[in-house]
Amino acid sequence: MSEKKFLEKLNELDRKAVEKFREYLRIPSVHPDVDYEPCVAFLKKYGEELELPVNVYYVHEKKPTVVFTWTGKEPNLKSILLNGHMDVVPVFENKWTHKPFDADIDEHGDIYARGTQDMKSTSVQYLEAIRRLKKDGVVPKRTVYVTFAPDEEIGVLGFREFVKTEAFRKMNVGFCVDEGDPSPRNSYIVYYGEKSSWEFIVHCPGQPGHASHMPTNTAGEKARVIMDKFSDLRRAELRKLKENTSLNIWDVTSVNLTKMRGGVQSNVIPEEFCLTYDIRISPTTNSKKFESMIEDWCKEAGEGVWIEYEEKEEQRPMTRLENNAYWDVMRRVAKDFNVPLEPQISLGASDSRFVVEINIPVLSFSPIRNTTYLVHNHDERISIDAFLDGIRFMHKIIPAFADVNE
Numbered sequence: 001m002s003e004k005k006f007l008e009k010l011n012e013l014d015r016k017a018v019e020k021f022r023e024y025l026r027i028p029s030v031h032p033d034v035d036y037e038p039c040v041a042f043l044k045k046y047g048e049e050l051e052l053p054v055n056v057y058y059v060h061e062k063k064p065t066v067v068f069t070w071t072g073k074e075p076n077l078k079s080i081l082l083n084g085h086m087d088v089v090p091v092f093e094n095k096w097t098h099k100p101f102d103a104d105i106d107e108h109g110d111i112y113a114r115g116t117q118d119m120k121s122t123s124v125q126y127l128e129a130i131r132r133l134k135k136d137g138v139v140p141k142r143t144v145y146v147t148f149a150p151d152e153e154i155g156v157l158g159f160r161e162f163v164k165t166e167a168f169r170k171m172n173v174g175f176c177v178d179e180g181d182p183s184p185r186n187s188y189i190v191y192y193g194e195k196s197s198w199e200f201i202v203h204c205p206g207q208p209g210h211a212s213h214m215p216t217n218t219a220g221e222k223a224r225v226i227m228d229k230f231s232d233l234r235r236a237e238l239r240k241l242k243e244n245t246s247l248n249i250w251d252v253t254s255v256n257l258t259k260m261r262g263g264v265q266s267n268v269i270p271e272e273f274c275l276t277y278d279i280r281i282s283p284t285t286n287s288k289k290f291e292s293m294i295e296d297w298c299k300e301a302g303e304g305v306w307i308e309y310e311e312k313e314e315q316r317p318m319t320r321l322e323n324n325a326y327w328d329v330m331r332r333v334a335k336d337f338n339v340p341l342e343p344q345i346s347l348g349a350s351d352s353r354f355v356v357e358i359n360i361p362v363l364s365f366s367p368i369r370n371t372t373y374l375v376h377n378h379d380e381r382i383s384i385d386a387f388l389d390g391i392r393f394m395h396k397i398i399p400a401f402a403d404v405n406e
């Protein structure tokens with residue numbers, strides 16, 4: 001009932017946008033084993049509607065990447081890429097107050113579905129902005145591509161592989177926009193880099209024996225050195241935050257001891273203690289130096305101490321904001337649009353890393369504000385107003401990006 005009330009209030013273009021969005025949300029492109037073909041069919045039809053050519057590339061038989069092309073006036077210039085992904089993470093349906101693939105609208109005008117925030121919203125915001133621009137008769141200077149990648153949430157056969165293809169090379173991308181996160185404030189969050197995540201176990205072996213004796217070379221004494229070193233680093237990073245209030249959590253390296261294992265019995269000196277750490281390295285830290293520092297700590301701790309890596313992400317370059325024509329344009333457009341921007345380093349990882357790695361600048365943002373953060377959470381939702389607001393912003397920023405003089 002409430003649904004009708006909200007839809008009737010909208011003008012034709014806005015109503016169309018909400019309907020396309022809900023249609024996309026109703027496709028359960030959910031892990032594991034996503035069937036992408038319904039998404040491909042939906043997007044092909046969408047392309048026909050917008051009169052934009054749509055190409056589908058398969059890096060693997062079940063992993064399509066869908067590419068929309070809006071050809072610019074000067075197609076030889078480097079192009080603009082608006083990237084997104086088709087997959088969504090699993091749901092615990094019994095924790096939802098609305099069915100997660102029905103795209104219901106509640107009495108407050110909120111649309112409920114998996115993908116409303118991450119990130120079917122932003123993909124449709126790109127396309128609906130282009131629908132409006134085409135209607136206005138706008139032709140961009142640079143060619144604009146909109147891509148729909150598979151498997152972003154598991155990061156294996158998706159965009160990582162597509163960027164290595166000839167098809168991608170031919171797109172001649174000069175700048176990329178990717179997903180960010182919704183902002184609970186009246187602002188847009190813009191990521192220009194990502195932390196790299198390291199998870200590892202420090203193995204501290206030692207001489208076992210009866211605990212009534214005091215042998216040298218024990219696991220406990222080695223573990224103590226390791227814990228001191230990492231705790232000192234943790235305190236130093238916290239001190240940086242305290243002493244310089246302009247710094248944020250993403251500017252420092254986070255250090256946390258997350259697991260401790262070892263020992264069999266109170267009166268037996270164990271043969272090993274294992275300490276697990278989760279470390280998120282700030283993009284300004286040299287990860288090679290960081291690695292040799294912790295290797296030195298292991299040597300200092302004593303004989304046989306070694307590190308078993310569970311995760312060790314490569315350090316990623318950041319997108320420079322100084323002397324970045326795209327960032328300058330974004331700031332100007334945001335000012336006109338009256339939305340504050342919050343440039344940040346992301347604590348998580350997205351497909352943007354594969355683009356940054358091949359030296360293409362990326363600004364990652366989802367034009368969604370005044371929205372409670374529910375990415376990967378139960379009852380993921382977005383208000384109709386927040387969704388439409390983002391289209392209006394994209395309507396301003398896409399041609400501005402496409403017209404940048406580099």
Ligand SMILES: [Zn+2]
Binds near residue numbers: 085118119152
């Ligand atoms: Zn996402």
